[in-house]
Amino acid sequence: MEDNWLVQSDDDAFVDQPSLEDDFSADYDLGSGDNEGGMAIDIDGDGINESFYQEVDDDGDGYIDTYTLESDVDGDGQADSIYMEVDTNADGYTDQASAVEIVDTDGDGQKDTWAIATDLNLDGVVDESMTVADSDADGNADVQLASGQVENVAASSDATPVDVDGDGINESYYQEIDSNNDGYIDTVMVESDTNGDGLVDLIVAESDYDGDGIADETCIAEATDTDGDGYQETWNKSTDYDGDGVIDESVVATDTDGDGVPDTENADTQVATDSENLFDTENPDVVGDPEGDAANWHQQTESDTCAVVCQEFILDEMTGKDFTEEELTQQATENGWYTPGGGTPMEDVGNLLEANGIEIEKEYDCTLDDISAKLADGENVIVGIDADETWNPGGIDSDQVLSNVSGMPEQGSNHAVQVIGVDYSDPDNPVVILNDPGTPDGQGIRVDADDFMAAWEDSDNFMVSTVSERQVARV
Amino acid sequence: MIVKDQATSVAEQTASRTELLIKGVRKMPFFRQTVPQEAGVGWPIPLRKEGKIYVTLPFFGFSPTAEAGRTQLYPPLAIATLDWSNQVLVEYVNLRFRPPAPELDWTKQVGTFPHPGISQMTVREYRQLRQELLSMYDQMFDLLGQNNPLSPEWSQRFSDLLNTLVEPPLIPYYRALNPKFFARFLD
Numbered sequence: 001m002e003d004n005w006l007v008q009s010d011d012d013a014f015v016d017q018p019s020l021e022d023d024f025s026a027d028y029d030l031g032s033g034d035n036e037g038g039m040a041i042d043i044d045g046d047g048i049n050e051s052f053y054q055e056v057d058d059d060g061d062g063y064i065d066t067y068t069l070e071s072d073v074d075g076d077g078q079a080d081s082i083y084m085e086v087d088t089n090a091d092g093y094t095d096q097a098s099a100v101e102i103v104d105t106d107g108d109g110q111k112d113t114w115a116i117a118t119d120l121n122l123d124g125v126v127d128e129s130m131t132v133a134d135s136d137a138d139g140n141a142d143v144q145l146a147s148g149q150v151e152n153v154a155a156s157s158d159a160t161p162v163d164v165d166g167d168g169i170n171e172s173y174y175q176e177i178d179s180n181n182d183g184y185i186d187t188v189m190v191e192s193d194t195n196g197d198g199l200v201d202l203i204v205a206e207s208d209y210d211g212d213g214i215a216d217e218t219c220i221a222e223a224t225d226t227d228g229d230g231y232q233e234t235w236n237k238s239t240d241y242d243g244d245g246v247i248d249e250s251v252v253a254t255d256t257d258g259d260g261v262p263d264t265e266n267a268d269t270q271v272a273t274d275s276e277n278l279f280d281t282e283n284p285d286v287v288g289d290p291e292g293d294a295a296n297w298h299q300q301t302e303s304d305t306c307a308v309v310c311q312e313f314i315l316d317e318m319t320g321k322d323f324t325e326e327e328l329t330q331q332a333t334e335n336g337w338y339t340p341g342g343g344t345p346m347e348d349v350g351n352l353l354e355a356n357g358i359e360i361e362k363e364y365d366c367t368l369d370d371i372s373a374k375l376a377d378g379e380n381v382i383v384g385i386d387a388d389e390t391w392n393p394g395g396i397d398s399d400q401v402l403s404n405v406s407g408m409p410e411q412g413s414n415h416a417v418q419v420i421g422v423d424y425s426d427p428d429n430p431v432v433i434l435n436d437p438g439t440p441d442g443q444g445i446r447v448d449a450d451d452f453m454a455a456w457e458d459s460d461n462f463m464v465s466t467v468s469e470r471q472v473a474r475v
Numbered sequence: 476m477i478v479k480d481q482a483t484s485v486a487e488q489t490a491s492r493t494e495l496l497i498k499g500v501r502k503m504p505f506f507r508q509t510v511p512q513e514a515g516v517g518w519p520i521p522l523r524k525e526g527k528i529y530v531t532l533p534f535f536g537f538s539p540t541a542e543a544g545r546t547q548l549y550p551p552l553a554i555a556t557l558d559w560s561n562q563v564l565v566e567y568v569n570l571r572f573r574p575p576a577p578e579l580d581w582t583k584q585v586g587t588f589p590h591p592g593i594s595q596m597t598v599r600e601y602r603q604l605r606q607e608l609l610s611m612y613d614q615m616f617d618l619l620g621q622n623n624p625l626s627p628e629w630s631q632r633f634s635d636l637l638n639t640l641v642e643p644p645l646i647p648y649y650r651a652l653n654p655k656f657f658a659r660f661l662d
Binding site (some may be wrong): 406413 | 502507508509510511516534542549582588593595596601605
C-alpha cells in the first residue's frame with residue numbers, strides 16, 4: 001500500500017484513527033441519519049482536492065451505512081485508493097472496513113487491478129484479502145486473482161478466468177508465463193479457488209522449456225487447513241522436474257503470517273521414490289489413500305445418517321474445513337435430502353457435496369474397475385450397499401436366532417459407505433477398503449471384493465464420485 | 476376356496492410375486508428419488524377400487540446397525556400404492572405431510588426388531604414364514620380380483636402368520652393406514 005495517511009505503522013491497511021464517520025460527518029456536516037452526501041476534500045494539504053468523501057445508504061433502508069473515502073493521489077484522474085467503512089448491522093456504528101489499492105499493472109494508463117483488504121470486525125487485522133482485475137478493459141473487475149499475484153499478471157500474457165470444474169463459476173485463473181524471459185511462453189499455470197472462499201488453494205503449473213509440446217516440469221501445490229482455524233495455511237507442493245511422471249521433490253510449506261504466500265518449509269523435504277509415485281497407476285498394490293482417508297472417519301451419531309456422514313468425510317478432506325454431522329444433517333433436512341427417522345434417498349446422496357462446492361457424478365452399473373480408476377485419480381467415492389452383506393460376510397447364518405443378528409432379514413435395505421481404497425496385493429482376491437460410519441469398527445474396514453460386490457449389487461452398483469479438480473491446462 | 480394344505484404347498488415354491496414386488500420396489504425410480512434407501516418395506520395392504528386391485532406398500536424407518544438384536548424401528552414415513560396388475564405407481568403419500576392419524580407420533584423410534592415373539596426364531600424359520608405369508612398375499616390378490624371369497628381356514632392361516640410376523644410397535648400405524656384390513660386380520 002502507498003504510504004499515505006491511510007497506512008499506519010503496522011502491517012495492516014487500516015487507520016488507527018477514529019472512524020471515517022467520526023472524522024468527517026461532524027466536520028463537514030454531510031447530513032445525518034438518512035441523508036446521503038459527498039464532498040471533495042484535500043487530504044494531503046497541497047491545495048488540490050484529491051479525495052472524495054461520501055456517505056451512502058447502500059442497502060436502501062433509509063439509513064446511511066457506508067462511508068467511503070476515494071483518493072486520486074497521483075492526479076491521473078483515476079482513483080488509486082479507496083477506504084470504506086460499513087455499518088453492517090444498522091446499529092449506528094461501523095463494524096467493517098476495507099482498504100483498496102488500485103494500480104495499472106500493464107502500463108497502459110488505465111488502472112486495472114484492485115487489491116482489497118478487509119477487516120471484518122474492525123480489530124485492525126485483515127481478515128480477508130483478494131485481488132481482482134479488469135481483464136477486458138471495460139472499467140469493471142471481472143477476474144479474481146490470488147493474493148499477492150499482481151506481479152505475476154504483469155509478467156504474463158493476458159490472464160483468463162476459467163471454469164475448470166464446469167459448474168458455471170470461474171473459480172480458476174489461467175495464465176501463460178514466460179518464466180525464463182526468453183520471449184517465449186513456456187509455462188501454463190492454473191490457480192484455482194476450489195472451495196470458493198476467495199483464496200487460491202490449488203496451483204498447477206506445467207512447463208515446456210524445449211518447445212516440443214510435452215511438459216518437462218510439472219508442479220502441483222495444494223493448500224490445506226491443518227489446524228482447523230478456517231485458513232488454509234499449509235501448502236503441499238509436489239514437483240516432477242523431468243516430466244517422467246515421477247515426483248522428484250515433495251515439500252510442505254506453511255504460510256505463517258497469513259499473506260497467502262508460504263514462508264516456511266517444514267522439516268522434511270522429501271525426494272519421492274518409485275514406491276511413492278503419485279502418478280504411476282500401473283498395477284499399484286493399493287489404489288487410493290486409505291490411510292489418509294481413514295483419518296476422517298467417525299461413527300455416525302444417528303441411526304440413519306450414513307449418507308450424510310460419508311459426505312462429511314469427503315467434505316472435510318477436500319475443503320479443509322471441519323464440517324460436523326449436525327450441520328450437514330440440518331442442511332440435508334432443510335433441503336429435503338434427509339428424513340430423520342428414515343434416511344437419505346439413494347439419488348440424493350452426493351447433494352451435500354454439490355451444495356458445498358464439490359462437483360460430483362452419480363452412476364449406476366459401475367464396476368470395481370470404475371471405483372479403482374476414480375481412486376487412482378484422487379477422487380472420492382460413495383456407494384450404496386446392503387450392509388447385511390458386509391457386516392455378515394458370506395451371508396447371515398440361517399441357523400442363528402434373530403436376537404443374534406443385526407438388521408431385518410430379507411429387507412435388503414441400503415447403506416452408504418465411502419470406498420477409500422482397493423488392495424490388489426493379491427490380484428485374484430482384491431480387498432475393498434471402506435469408511436463405514438455405521439459400525440464402531442468401520443474405520444478403514446476391509447471387505448473381500450466378492451462380498452463387497454454382492455452387497456453393492458443390491459443398489460445396481462450405484463456410485464457417487466467426485467469429479468477431478470486437477471484439470472491441468474496442457475501446454 | 477383354498478384350504479391350509481394348498482396354501483402351504485404354494486409357499487414352498489419359488490419367490491412369490493408379492494415378494495418380488497417388495498424387493499423390486501427399491502429399484503423403481505420413485506423409490507430411489509424419494510424414499511430413504513435405509514427404509515424397510517412393510518407388510519402390503521390390498522386395496523380394491525372400482526373393480527381393480529391395488530397394493531399399498533408402507534415404507535418404515537429402521538436402522539440397519541451392526542448391533543445384533545436391537546434394530547431400531549421408526550413409524551412408516553411414506554406409502555406407495557401400485558396397480559397390482561402392472562405395478563404402475565398410482566399414489567405416493569408422504570406420511571409426515573399427511574399422517575392418517577395425527578394423534579400418533581410419526582417421527583420418533585417406536586421399538587426394536589425382533590420382537591419377543593420371534594426373537595428366538597432362527598433366520599431360516601423367519602424366512603420360511605415370511606415367504607409363506609407373502610405367497611398368501613399373491614393368492615389374496617388373485618382371489619380379490621376374481622371376487623372370490625377367502626375361506627375361513629385360509630383367513631385364519633393368513634391371520635396367524637401376520638400376527639406372528641408383524642412388528643408390534645408398528646401395529647398402531649398399520650391400523651391407521653387401513654383400519655378394515657388390519658381389523659380383520661390382526662388380533
